[in-house]
Amino acid sequence: MRSLSLAWRNIFRNQRRTLFTLTAIMIGIMALVLFDGFVRYTLWGLQESTIRNGLGHLQLATAEEYFTTGNFDPFRYLFTDQEAIISKLQALPEVKNVVPQVTFSATLASAEKSGIVMVQAVPVELARSLLSFRQIVEGRDLQVEDRYRVILARGVAEKIGAKIGDTMTMMAITRNGGLNAADLEVVGIATLGLRELDNMQVFMDLPTAMEFLDITSVPLLITVLERTEYTGQVKEIITQAFNGQSGQPLAVKAWDELADYYQQVQGFYGTLLQIIRFIIMLVVIFTIINTMTMSVLERTREIGALRALGTQKGAIIRLYIAEGLWIGLLGGISGVLLGLIASSLINNLFGGIYIPPPPGMAEGYQAFFASSSVTVWQNLLLALAVSVLASLYPAYKGANLKIAEALRFL
Amino acid sequence: MVVVSLEQVYKEYKLGKTTTPALNGISLQLMEGEMIGLMGPSGSGKTTLLNLMGGIDFADRGKVFVYDRDLENMSDRQLAAFRSRTLGFIFQSFNLIPVLTAFENMEYPLVLQGIAKKERRRRVEEMLAAVGLTAVKDHRPDELSGGQRQRVAIGRALITGPKLVIADEPTGNLDQSTGKAILELMKELNEKEKTTFILATHDPMVASYMKRVLYLRDGLIVREEEG
Numbered sequence: 051m052r053s054l055s056l057a058w059r060n061i062f063r064n065q066r067r068t069l070f071t072l073t074a075i076m077i078g079i080m081a082l083v084l085f086d087g088f089v090r091y092t093l094w095g096l097q098e099s100t101i102r103n104g105l106g107h108l109q110l111a112t113a114e115e116y117f118t119t120g121n122f123d124p125f126r127y128l129f130t131d132q133e134a135i136i137s138k139l140q141a142l143p144e145v146k147n148v149v150p151q152v153t154f155s156a157t158l159a160s161a162e163k164s165g166i167v168m169v170q171a172v173p174v175e176l177a178r179s180l181l182s183f184r185q186i187v188e189g190r191d192l193q194v195e196d197r198y199r200v201i202l203a204r205g206v207a208e209k210i211g212a213k214i215g216d217t218m219t220m221m222a223i224t225r226n227g228g229l230n231a232a233d234l235e236v237v238g239i240a241t242l243g244l245r246e247l248d249n250m251q252v253f254m255d256l257p258t259a260m261e262f263l264d265i266t267s268v269p270l271l272i273t274v275l276e277r278t279e280y281t282g283q284v285k286e287i288i289t290q291a292f293n294g295q296s297g298q299p300l301a302v303k304a305w306d307e308l309a310d311y312y313q314q315v316q317g318f319y320g321t322l323l324q325i326i327r328f329i330i331m332l333v334v335i336f337t338i339i340n341t342m343t344m345s346v347l348e349r350t351r352e353i354g355a356l357r358a359l360g361t362q363k364g365a366i367i368r369l370y371i372a373e374g375l376w377i378g379l380l381g382g383i384s385g386v387l388l389g390l391i392a393s394s395l396i397n398n399l400f401g402g403i404y405i406p407p408p409p410g411m412a413e414g415y416q417a418f419f420a421s422s423s424v425t426v427w428q429n430l431l432l433a434l435a436v437s438v439l440a441s442l443y444p445a446y447k448g449a450n451l452k453i454a455e456a457l458r459f460l
Numbered sequence: 461m462v463v464v465s466l467e468q469v470y471k472e473y474k475l476g477k478t479t480t481p482a483l484n485g486i487s488l489q490l491m492e493g494e495m496i497g498l499m500g501p502s503g504s505g506k507t508t509l510l511n512l513m514g515g516i517d518f519a520d521r522g523k524v525f526v527y528d529r530d531l532e533n534m535s536d537r538q539l540a541a542f543r544s545r546t547l548g549f550i551f552q553s554f555n556l557i558p559v560l561t562a563f564e565n566m567e568y569p570l571v572l573q574g575i576a577k578k579e580r581r582r583r584v585e586e587m588l589a590a591v592g593l594t595a596v597k598d599h600r601p602d603e604l605s606g607g608q609r610q611r612v613a614i615g616r617a618l619i620t621g622p623k624l625v626i627a628d629e630p631t632g633n634l635d636q637s638t639g640k641a642i643l644e645l646m647k648e649l650n651e652k653e654k655t656t657f658i659l660a661t662h663d664p665m666v667a668s669y670m671k672r673v674l675y676l677r678d679g680l681i682v683r684e685e686e687g
Contacts, residue, residue, distance in 0.1 A: 052571060059559035355555035358516050359616070360544025360572050362537060454517035457551065458507075 053365065057372035060345075061380075067341050068377070074337040075381025075437065076388060078330040079429050083389025085326060086429070087419030089319045092405075093312075094420055097278065100309045102183040103242045104170055104251075106149065106272035107281045107305050108288065110135065114301045117308065120269055121153050121168065125225045127269035130298055139273055142287065144280040149176045150268040152259050156222035158234075158252060163210040167252045169200075169220070171259030172272075179274050181242075181253070189214040189238035197258050201238040205249035212236050225264045232262055243413060246311065281305065331436050338377065338440035342370065346448040353448050354456025363449040370445030371438055378437025382430045389429070393419035462528075463624055463656045464490035464513050469522035471508055471679075482508040484679035485522070490658060492623075495650045497667045498660040500676035506660035507628055509676070513658065514547055514626050515539045526624070544572045548617030550627035554609045556601040556616070562608075563588065563597040566615045573620060587615045591645065607638035614642060618649060627659045631666055643669045 061068050101107055111117060116127040129135065132150060139148045151172045158167045172180060174192045192201060200220075202212055212218060214236055221231045234254070242248055260266065275284060281304050288302050306312060346353070353366060396403060402416040471483040482505045490496060490513075498506045511517035512524050515531045524531050527546065534542065543549075556565050566587055570580040588594045591611040601609055610630065617625055625646070631639035647669055649655045659666065667673045675683035 056557075056559065063559060351553070351555055352557060354516075355549075355551065356557070357540065358514065358543065358549045358551075359569055360540050360542075360547075362540045452517075454508075454511040457511075457516070457555070 053368040053372040054375075057369055058376055060369070061373050061376050064345065064348075067344070071338055071341045071377055072381045072384065075334050075378065075433055076385040078334045079382055079385025079433050080389040080392060081330060082327055082429050082432070083386055083421060083425055084392060084419060085323060086425045087389075087393050087421040088417055089323055090422060090425070091418045091420035093316055093319060095415065096312055096315055097306075099183045099243050100312045101274075101278060101305050102181065103244065103247060104181050104184075104272075105305050105308055106180055107275040107278060108273040108285055109303050109305075109308060110139075110271040110273065110288070111269060111301045111303075112298045116269055116301065117303055121155060124152055124154055124263075124269045125265065128265060129267045129269065129271070132267045132271065135271060135292070135300075138292065139271070139288070142284065144275050144277075144284050145273055146276050147176055147179045147274040149173065149180045149272040149274065150256060151180075151270045151272050152256065152263065152265070152268045153270065154222055154259075154263065156220050156252075158206070158210060159219045159221070160210045160212055160216060165206065165210050166250075167206055168250045169222070169252045169254060169259065171254045171256045173257075174255045177253070180272060184240050184242055184253075186238045186240050189236070191238055192253065192255055194255075196237065196255055198232060198234050199237045199254070199258075200234045201240050201253040202236055203248045203251040203253075204239055204241045205245070206252060207236070207239045209249070212239075214239065220262075222263070224262070230262055230264075241413075244311070278305075327432070331432065334433075334436055335440040338374065338437055339443055342373070342441055342444035343447065345373075346370070346444045349448075350451060350456045350459040353451055354453050354459065357451070357453045358457065366449040367445040370441050370448055374437040374439075374441025374445075375434065377441075378434040381437065382433025385433060386426050386429050390421055390426070393421050461492040462489055463492050463494070463526065464488070464658075465523075465525040466509075466512070467523045467525075469512065469519045469524060471505075471512065471517075471520050481679050483512075483519070486680055488674070488681065490624075490656060492656055493650065493654045495647070495657040495669070495671045496659070497670035497673040498658065498676060499662070499667055499673055504676040505679040506676055508679075510626050510628050510658065510660055513624075514549060515543055544569065545620070546623055548620065548622035548625040550610075550613055550617045550625065550630045552629035552632040554601070554613045554633075556609060556612055558601050561598050561600055562593055562604065562612045565601070565612050566619050569616060569620045583619060587619050591615045607634055607641075610634055610638070610642060614645065618655075621653070622655065624656045624658070627657065629661055630659060631661070631663060636665070639663070639666070 111120065112127045112129060120127055136148045136150070139145050149172050151170065153168060153170050156167055156169050157164055174194050174196065177192065187204060192199060216236045218234050218236060219231055220234050221229060224230045242251060275281060285302055285304050292300050356366065397418045402418045404414060405417045406414040466486055466488040469483050469486050472479045472481045486509065498509065500506055508517065512519055513526060518532060531539065557568065560568065563584055566584045567580050570583060588597050591614060593608060593611055593615070596604060596608060604612065610633070614630070631642055634642065643666060646657055650657055659670065661667060673685045674681050
């Protein structure tokens, strides 16, 4: 306790120097709070666009392999009691919708050009909840009574030169191995925000797809939840309550297990944040070491006197660590506060910052700073840890001064 | 009773490539209740001698015993505890803790000894009265005069009731009358409490208060006078 009060007074001895040290920590922590908020917002945006672009929160299939190779051979994995599973899922309060889906690859041809596409077929009345991030940029959305009509993703329409009202021919393998072909009318062109999806996705209603493929059930049930945070707990419930009950085995995957791109971006930003954090903290550490070593030097005689009076080495070390603790606390709190104020100013006054399209994205976006309580605690602890760490060397130096020499020091 | 005993003590300082001998095989005994003055020109080894007795510096050769304890064989931790319990240090340049008030500076050695707050307060108030600083007890060192500062330093050195007080030119920075007042205080303690004092000084006036004066030159005792 004594060290803390003595240390508190000591840090105000050379106010200008303390202010410089505090400013270094403050700016460093503020930068980290802002960057952390930016990463959080960006990842959150990517997460929601991933989920609401057709991935859903949880996907159920009859086998693990479906998630890797199912699109090329959906017929092997068809549910046998799909209705029973859907009604059980619908009974969970966290579940918003259960969307049966079949996805298959097909060749789509106009009069001149053709290309391989991925057809996603869901009931039209449920499409909006699953694909809420899909934007119709031309034409219209599918309606419940639409049959043999499709929406093309923008990249697909450009590749094969399709316009609204055009008729396309779709060819694909059906359940019994034969090749089927059908004429489809293009009613809309859409974008999903992710370039990768925009270049291959085609949407149609589920009854048409089932008729075309000659199937009576689907290989995939997509669950959309009320909130993304429920994903983990609902996955747990499904795995525990459903397995073994139905005749077929059940494989459940959460959205983040299926979103490779999201995982990559998350990993990328995570690493970036670590590197920036490391560099900023290194600068802060050296600033603190520098000022504290200076203060040890200035207080050499005083340390000598304290030691001559019978103060133990450990108490000198504690004194300097306590000074580091105070500096970290003051710098950390002011840095976090400043970061939060700056975030809220940019969010509310300037309406965010425009970010041009990142790699793989179709469009730029307006970025906000989504700071959380985790940001606050993490950065506060970081400031404390770094300051204490930085004070170790000066503390050790001070404690090991030779007393007689320290007292002679001018 | 022997308080300090030095046997054939040598000490030299290295400064770059030159070595300066500070103590040249000095032997000395200090008895309880003595008040000894050390005189001699600068560099004659006064401060070194005091540092060795206080366990804040160590001899190159020879033995230093304080209360029959060989200081060389004690750990840093033991030495710190020994200084806190047995010794009182007074420095020429006061060496008060600038961020602490006069009261807190005097209280500090009692905190080191782990004495309870109430008892600390009683003893500090008593000592403040004894050195005549009650009126300025809440002032920090930079708000005190030189004489007041040295009285704080003396209060700090004496508050634990040390058996041996080591003072390096305690009146060197003070005017004549303040210096005298401080010496009177020490003399009183020496007579009442049998506290042993050893003082290094240049000042013949200070020496006149001592029971015994040792004259040092080139790290050796060259003359001894009874006061």
